[in-house]
Amino acid sequence: MSRLIRMDSTGHSTLAEWSAADAAAADAAVRAFREQLDQGYYAVVSQGEGHAEQVRELPLDAELVILRRPIAGG
Amino acid sequence: MSAAALPELAGVAWRPRADERSLRRRERLWTLTTVAHAIPFVATAGLLCAISPVLIPVALLALVQAWTIPALYARRGAFVVAPRRRGDAAAERTALGLLGDLVGHDARALHARTGLVLERGRLGVWLVGEAGALLVRGGRGTTSRRVLCWCVRVPAPDLPSSDRIAHLLLALREDEAGFATVANLAFAGARWRVRRRLPRPVREALDVAART
Numbered sequence: 001m002s003r004l005i006r007m008d009s010t011g012h013s014t015l016a017e018w019s020a021a022d023a024a025a026a027d028a029a030v031r032a033f034r035e036q037l038d039q040g041y042y043a044v045v046s047q048g049e050g051h052a053e054q055v056r057e058l059p060l061d062a063e064l065v066i067l068r069r070p071i072a073g074g
Numbered sequence: 075m076s077a078a079a080l081p082e083l084a085g086v087a088w089r090p091r092a093d094e095r096s097l098r099r100r101e102r103l104w105t106l107t108t109v110a111h112a113i114p115f116v117a118t119a120g121l122l123c124a125i126s127p128v129l130i131p132v133a134l135l136a137l138v139q140a141w142t143i144p145a146l147y148a149r150r151g152a153f154v155v156a157p158r159r160r161g162d163a164a165a166e167r168t169a170l171g172l173l174g175d176l177v178g179h180d181a182r183a184l185h186a187r188t189g190l191v192l193e194r195g196r197l198g199v200w201l202v203g204e205a206g207a208l209l210v211r212g213g214r215g216t217t218s219r220r221v222l223c224w225c226v227r228v229p230a231p232d233l234p235s236s237d238r239i240a241h242l243l244l245a246l247r248e249d250e251a252g253f254a255t256v257a258n259l260a261f262a263g264a265r266w267r268v269r270r271r272l273p274r275p276v277r278e279a280l281d282v283a284a285r286t
Contacts, residue, residue, distance in 0.1 A: 007240060009161075009232040011168020042081060044244045046176055050194060052247030054078055066172075068241045070082050073258035074154070074205055074225035 002060065004029050006036060006067040015067070018060065026060055033058040033065070041067040080245060080252030092254035097197060097211070101220055104262035108144045115140035144267070151223030151261025152271035154206025157189050161234055169236035176240060188279035191239055192286065195250045198222075199283040202246060204238040207257065210265065210283040219265040219284045226257035 004016040015036065016029035037043065037056070045062045046052045058065060083091075090096060119133035119140070160166055174182050177191055185191050190201040190208075198211035205227040212219045228241040246253045261268065269280050 005172070007169070007172070007233065007237045009165060009234070011165045011170075011234055011237065012172050044248060046244060046247065049178060049181075050247060052244050054081065054248050064175075066240075066244065068244055069228050069230055070085075071226055071228050071241055071245045071253075071256060072082065072085065073256055074227045 002029075002063055002065070004033055004036075004058070004065045004067070006041065007069070012066075020060065029060075030058050036067050041069060043067055078249060080249035080256060082245070082256045083249075083252050086256055089255050092197075092251045094197065097209075097222065097254070100259060101211075101222070101262045108147070108263065111143045112140040115143075144263070145271075147261050148263060148267040149271045151221070151263070152268050154223045154225045154260050155190060155201065155203035155208055155276060156273065157276075158204050158235065158238075161232070165234045166236065169234035169240070173236040173240045173243075176243060184279055184282060185239075188276050189235075190276060190279040191243055192279065192283055193243060193246060194286065195246070197250055197254060199286045200246060201279050201283050202239055202242050204235050206260070207242060207246070207253075208268070208280065208283070209254070210280065210286075220262065221265050221268045221280070222259060223261040223268060224254065224257035225260045226253070 002018050003014055005012045005014050016025070016032045018025035018029040020026075033043065043055045043058070044052050044066050045055055045059060045064070046066065055065065115136045119136040122129040122133040122136065173185070173191070177185070181192050190203050193200040193202060198209045201208040201210070205225070207224045207226060209222040209224065210219055211222065226242060228238055233241070265280065265284060269277050272280060
């Protein structure tokens, strides 16, 4: 089961869960993903130490897609 | 680190992208600045001693100034990884779980002890905190390492501590050079200068990074 999560004030919230076999869940995940991107979130797939990829389309084969806010110099 | 550029770079388009060469240049500039701050006071102290032994107390004050000014800069650098106020305990636990999933066992254990996450990069070894990061560079050893202190944060005060670290860690993993470009450099200098200004538990993280 793949998950789309957003880091927020609760720690994180799961916005969508889907599997390759469930097209309706995948469609709902894609909609939730686009909604969050429209709100200014960036989507990242972590690939272990030293590697993460920002994605602009929901990778349906990814296990975990994390939504983060933009960072800035302090 | 991944090759794609960090989207936040659009907000600092005037900055040249950080690389090995630019970091070395900034390290040297900080060393020159430190020397430039100290030399006038040291010279004044020497001159006062030469004029009259009666002026030795004033000369000592000048030497204290020569020591204090670089120390204040180092303190500012160390402050970027100072622990911040914790929020809701349940949210902190949830966020810690996610951060734990993003890092390996050793990094997880180090974070539990020091509050910083260690991440190896091409530019050096990073220690990522809630509102900043330290980049440890240079050859291995106890004295040869230099530290660059970066002020960088996610502007969302409602986020739990571990989520703030996770934000910075993911951005760093996406684009290390971009991360160093977006972040503001608060200090660069010898490791010992920063180490003595860090809270005691955090010093261990710096020692581990220097050995890595």
